[in-house]
Amino acid sequence: MRIEYKILWVEDVTTWYEDSKGLIGDYLEDLGFVIESKHCKTFEEVKSEHSINQLKDYDLLLVDFSLAGSPDGDEIIKFIREQKKNPILTDVIFYSNDIESVRDSIKKYEFEGIYTSQRKDFITKAEQVIDTTIKKVQEVNSMRGLIMAETSDLDDLMREIIHKLLKSDVSEQIETYINELLAEINGNLENYQSKDIQSKVDNSGYFNSLKKAKTINKLYKLKKIGIDKFAHSYDSKVIATRNLFAHVTESIKDGEKVLISHVTGKEEVFNEVRCAEIRKDLIKFREVLENINGQLE
Numbered sequence: 001m002r003i004e005y006k007i008l009w010v011e012d013v014t015t016w017y018e019d020s021k022g023l024i025g026d027y028l029e030d031l032g033f034v035i036e037s038k039h040c041k042t043f044e045e046v047k048s049e050h051s052i053n054q055l056k057d058y059d060l061l062l063v064d065f066s067l068a069g070s071p072d073g074d075e076i077i078k079f080i081r082e083q084k085k086n087p088i089l090t091d092v093i094f095y096s097n098d099i100e101s102v103r104d105s106i107k108k109y110e111f112e113g114i115y116t117s118q119r120k121d122f123i124t125k126a127e128q129v130i131d132t133t134i135k136k137v138q139e140v141n142s143m144r145g146l147i148m149a150e151t152s153d154l155d156d157l158m159r160e161i162i163h164k165l166l167k168s169d170v171s172e173q174i175e176t177y178i179n180e181l182l183a184e185i186n187g188n189l190e191n192y193q194s195k196d197i198q199s200k201v202d203n204s205g206y207f208n209s210l211k212k213a214k215t216i217n218k219l220y221k222l223k224k225i226g227i228d229k230f231a232h233s234y235d236s237k238v239i240a241t242r243n244l245f246a247h248v249t250e251s252i253k254d255g256e257k258v259l260i261s262h263v264t265g266k267e268e269v270f271n272e273v274r275c276a277e278i279r280k281d282l283i284k285f286r287e288v289l290e291n292i293n294g295q296l297e
Contacts, residue, residue, distance in 0.1 A: 003150055003282055005033040005130070008055060008090075010040045010063040010076075020123065027127050031134060032279025043076055054086040059133055061088075062126065065096035077114075091115065093129055095122045138275050140259065144245040150282045151209070151242045157289045158212040162201050164296045165215070170222045177218050181211045209239055216292065226292045237281040244268065 005028050011017040017039055025035040038058075040046050046063075049055065063076060080088050095117040103116055117125035137146065165174045175197050182200060201207050210231065217231035227233070247262040250270070257270045268274070 002146060003032075003034055003279055003286075004036045005060075006058045007035065007037045008040065008046070008049060008058045008061045009037050010043075010046055010061070012041045012064060014039075014041075020126075023123050024126055024130070028130065030276070031130075032276040032283065033134075034283060043079075046076070047079070050083075050088075054083070055088055055090055058090050060126075060129065061090050061092040063092060063094050065094045065101065066098065091129055091133055093117055093122075093125060095119050095125070138272055140245070140248065140250050140270065143275060143278070147242055147245050147278065147282070150286075151238060154238065154282070154285060154289060155204075155209055155212065157286070157293060158209070158216055159201060161219075161289065161293050161296060162212060162215050163198060164293070165219060166198060166201075168296065170219070173222055174215065174218065178207070178211075178215060181214060182206055209242075210235055213239075216289070219292070225295050227288055230288070234285060238285055241278055241281070 007024075009017060009021070011020075021035065021037050025037075028035045038049065040049060055061065065076070077094070080092070093115040097119050099116055099118050115125060115129050137143065162174070162178075165171065168174075178197060178201065201212075213231040213234040216226060216234075217229065220226040220228055220230060243263070244259065244261055244266075248259045249262065251258050251260055253267070259268045259270045260266070261268075
C-alpha cells in the first residue's frame with residue numbers, strides 16, 4: 001500500500017457515490033491517505049477492470065448488491081467466487097437495503113472474507129474495514145517500504161523541478177547555487193568528470209535529497225515560489241524519518257512499541273498516530289512540490 005488508498009467502487013447512483021466518497025475521503029485523509037476511487041456503474045465495467053490486473057491494485061472493493069440494469073448481486077458474488085486461477089483477495093463490502101439477500105448469497109457460494117452492510121450503515125462499516133486493512137501496513141517493514149517509495153517519488157519530483165529551473169529565467173543563479181552546494185563535498189567533486197550541471201543534479205551520490213531541497217529553498221528566495229525554509233522542514237520531516245526507518249531496531253518499552261536508531265540511539269514511539277503523522281507529512285510535501293512544479297510550467 002502506498003499513500004494512495006485505492007478503491008474500486010461499484011455503484012449506479014452517482015450522487016450517492018459522490019457524497020459517500022467525500023465522507024470516506026475525509027476519513028482517509030485523517031489517517032494520512034489520499035483516496036483514489038475508480039467508479040463503475042455496471043457489472044460489465046467491473047469485469048472489464050478485472051481483465052486488466054485481476055483487481056490486484058485495489059485496497060478495497062465497495063459493491064452495491066443491487067445494480068440497476070445489471071446482473072443481481074448473486075451473479076457478482078458468483079463471478080468473484082469463480083476466479084480460481086487469479087483469486088480476488090482484496091477485501092469486499094457488499095451493501096444493500098436488502099441485507100438478507102446479500103448474506104444468503106454469500107452462504108450459497110460459501111464465500112469467506114466478505115463484509116456486508118445495510119446501506120444506511122455503510123459509512124460506519126467502510127471505516128471499520130478501512131481500519132482493518134490499514135493495520136496490515138502499520139508494521140515497521142511495511143512503513144519502511146511506504147516511506148522509501150514515497151521519498152523516492154519526491155526526489156524525482158524535486159529533480160524535475162530543478163531541471164525546469166535550469167531552463168528558466170533564474171537558471172544562472174540556480175546553476176551557481178548548485179555548484180556552491182557541490183563544492184561542499186570535500187574533494188569528491190574533483191573525481192566527477194561530467195561538466196553538465198544537469199548530470200550532476202541527476203547523480204544522487206553528489207546531489208542528494210537535502211541538496212535538492214536546498215535548491216528548492218533557493219527558489220523561494222529568488223521568486224517567492226514554494227514555502228519559506230522548505231529545506232529545513234523537508235530535512236526534519238521527511239529525510240530524518242526516511243533515515244530513521246532505514247536503520248532502526250524495533251523494541252517494546254513500557255508496553256509501547258518504539259524504534260531505536262542504529263546511528264544515533266534515539267528512540268521514537270511507533271504507533272498508529274505516528275504512522276498517520278508520517279503519511280500526512282509525505283502528502284503535504286508532495287502537494288507543495290506539485291504546486292511548485294505546476295507554477296513552473
